[in-house]
Amino acid sequence: MSRIDEAFADGPAFIPYLAVGDPDYESSKAYVEALARGGADVIELGLPFSEPVAEGPTIQGAVTRALDAGMTPDRYFEFVEELDVDVPLVCMTYYNLIYQYGSEEGPRPFVERAAEAGIEGFVVPDLPAEEADPLREACDDHGLDLVFIVAPTTEGERLERIMAQVSGYVYVQARLGVTGARDDVSGQTDEALARLEAWDVPKAVGFGIKTGEHAERIVAGGADGIIVGSALVDIVAAGHETDRPVDEVATDLEAKARELAEGAAAGYEQRVPEPEHT
Amino acid sequence: MSTSKFGEYGGQYVPEALMPAVEELADAYERYVRGNEDGFMDEFRRRLRDFGGRPTPLQHAEQLSARYDSEVYLKREDLLHGGAHKLNNALGQVLLAKYMGKERIVAETGAGQHGTATAMAAAHLGMPCEVYMGERDINRQRPNVFRMRLNGTEVNPVTVGRGTLKEAINETMRDWATNVEDTHYVIGSVVGPHPFPRMVRDFQSVISEEAREQVKEQAGGLPDSVVACAGGGSNTMGAFHEFVDDADVDLYAVEAGGSSLDVDEEAGVAPNSASLSTGDEGVLHGARTKLLQDTDGQVMESHSVSSGLDYAGVGPELAHLVDEERVTPVNVGDDAALEAFHRLSQEEGIIPALETAHAFAFAHEHPEQLGDVTVINVSGRGDKDLESVIEESAERDLAAAPDMDAFAGDGL
Ligand SMILES: Cc1ncc(COP(=O)(O)O)c(C=O)c1O
Numbered sequence: 256m257s258r259i260d261e262a263f264a265d266g267p268a269f270i271p272y273l274a275v276g277d278p279d280y281e282s283s284k285a286y287v288e289a290l291a292r293g294g295a296d297v298i299e300l301g302l303p304f305s306e307p308v309a310e311g312p313t314i315q316g317a318v319t320r321a322l323d324a325g326m327t328p329d330r331y332f333e334f335v336e337e338l339d340v341d342v343p344l345v346c347m348t349y350y351n352l353i354y355q356y357g358s359e360e361g362p363r364p365f366v367e368r369a370a371e372a373g374i375e376g377f378v379v380p381d382l383p384a385e386e387a388d389p390l391r392e393a394c395d396d397h398g399l400d401l402v403f404i405v406a407p408t409t410e411g412e413r414l415e416r417i418m419a420q421v422s423g424y425v426y427v428q429a430r431l432g433v434t435g436a437r438d439d440v441s442g443q444t445d446e447a448l449a450r451l452e453a454w455d456v457p458k459a460v461g462f463g464i465k466t467g468e469h470a471e472r473i474v475a476g477g478a479d480g481i482i483v484g485s486a487l488v489d490i491v492a493a494g495h496e497t498d499r500p501v502d503e504v505a506t507d508l509e510a511k512a513r514e515l516a517e518g519a520a521a522g523y524e525q526r527v528p529e530p531e532h533t
Numbered sequence: 534m535s536t537s538k539f540g541e542y543g544g545q546y547v548p549e550a551l552m553p554a555v556e557e558l559a560d561a562y563e564r565y566v567r568g569n570e571d572g573f574m575d576e577f578r579r580r581l582r583d584f585g586g587r588p589t590p591l592q593h594a595e596q597l598s599a600r601y602d603s604e605v606y607l608k609r610e611d612l613l614h615g616g617a618h619k620l621n622n623a624l625g626q627v628l629l630a631k632y633m634g635k636e637r638i639v640a641e642t643g644a645g646q647h648g649t650a651t652a653m654a655a656a657h658l659g660m661p662c663e664v665y666m667g668e669r670d671i672n673r674q675r676p677n678v679f680r681m682r683l684n685g686t687e688v689n690p691v692t693v694g695r696g697t698l699k700e701a702i703n704e705t706m707r708d709w710a711t712n713v714e715d716t717h718y719v720i721g722s723v724v725g726p727h728p729f730p731r732m733v734r735d736f737q738s739v740i741s742e743e744a745r746e747q748v749k750e751q752a753g754g755l756p757d758s759v760v761a762c763a764g765g766g767s768n769t770m771g772a773f774h775e776f777v778d779d780a781d782v783d784l785y786a787v788e789a790g791g792s793s794l795d796v797d798e799e800a801g802v803a804p805n806s807a808s809l810s811t812g813d814e815g816v817l818h819g820a821r822t823k824l825l826q827d828t829d830g831q832v833m834e835s836h837s838v839s840s841g842l843d844y845a846g847v848g849p850e851l852a853h854l855v856d857e858e859r860v861t862p863v864n865v866g867d868d869a870a871l872e873a874f875h876r877l878s879q880e881e882g883i884i885p886a887l888e889t890a891h892a893f894a895f896a897h898e899h900p901e902q903l904g905d906v907t908v909i910n911v912s913g914r915g916d917k918d919l920e921s922v923i924e925e926s927a928e929r930d931l932a933a934a935p936d937m938d939a940f941a942g943d944g945l
Binding site for chain 2 (some may be wrong): 306
């Protein structure tokens, strides 16, 4: 069982996302560690790419700040090595950075370096299952998980293709479009979860989750985990814009993380227990 | 089914939300464009003729022929409706969207020429349309912004990054991902995920289809060379496609050398848009191709005096043909392109687009490479560029330019 599998083993997983290096290297470290203290079960660490096509304005802003402050793949791996957290870490980035890393062509050098730094898995939003074989093979060789996103439009054969490749968890995109915090929870989520019901892999729902109450509703509705990015990045961005001290922003992030983790736990309580198999 | 790759290049690197749309489009491309289902291609050809004004002439250019000691023929895509080759593709895609039952069109534009063509096609076919355009390009190409709005299209400014084509494509992809169920993205060049590079090439191949017949008739045989400017590479692929199997015809893709071929890795900026000449293999906007990037794989901001060439990537098929040594990538700088703009305007009575001027600048710098007969693709007309040409020329010491002070209003 991988460390990511373990994170889903007892109760719902709360999976926060932050862009590494936003707004700068040291603050970013404090922020990620605050999320761990707040109850993160897995953390998605974004490695900034110049063309974040799957992201909305919030995360795009984070990525731009991090790049302007000098974030690079090598700095990212150092960051991962220096982090003082005890939860599995997933690298969220775009394929060009994975493909270009190292002297050898292809994803292998990146995966090797990531494994060495302590990364346990990947989410690559612009790498569909059709193009993923080279990365999948490198991940298998290093025992890393490869998470795929399932969109509201993903059905039939495409779903099968993804399910044949996915490991760790499946990222259930709650609504069409790009990332960003919303004030409602999409009905597309329930449909997506129903479509995935038969699959034996943890289902983590993301895109638009903002509050503990959202988290509660989504987990009560059957999700095994929740992924939250923009609502946390908003806190980082507001702190940066108003020049607040790093420890104050970190405290806010920890509180927000706790709210979300507790919301998820409350949702789990409401779920009808599955009948014991004998 | 046609493959999604050209050698190692191409593919479909897009967010999962777009994959079903890309698959649906690949299916529609096979059926309607390649299979002429429901007479799609017949309707496309008819509309290109009646609405678009095809065929465009292949004009023998007398002054240039004398100057370069080569029989120079100009494929006049500037005479197509809208003033550029872009209508071939825009009309094809908007019509296809209609056949597919889509209800809304989005597009990106750099020079505004593709946006204009899409706005015209959308108005012609009765489809609502929104176009994303970088703020910097909006300022460089105001006439096209006016034209799009006059055609009923909404123009959405994109402010991130340097506000050029790359950012506009990102933004259009986001819109598409949000509204994928009823919206078609009319991509403006032979770039993006499969089937776009093939499909756009097919719509643009009408250029070389006509040119090949016309040059045989007028010059008595095939040309020795075909020259076209390359931004994303759609007029290039359109002008080359029917000549690719003619091994004796040299194909020159002219890129924007900008102000220099050097790059500033630290700043993440390339002062050129020469991805075929200087780029490395990578993944951008849905395809593996050659692109301007730093050693980490971050995509660089590009530069060209002409906004339609100002793009960090290039079509995957063109990248492949360059690797195969079938297409020769060359480049010319901003100054040479501006010189060529003025020269062609004065000597042939044709005011070319700044993009097109790059192709003429190459012919001027390397007449010996043209052979006895050459076809230069006039991808578009320069009306859209007048403001920026006047401004850019005034900053430079150009031999061919008229007195730029006179443009201020007095002394005319
Ligand atoms: C007149 C003209 N020529 C050339 C181009 C470059 O595009 P492509 O290389 O796709 O033909 C443009 C793009 O806007 C254009 O407007």
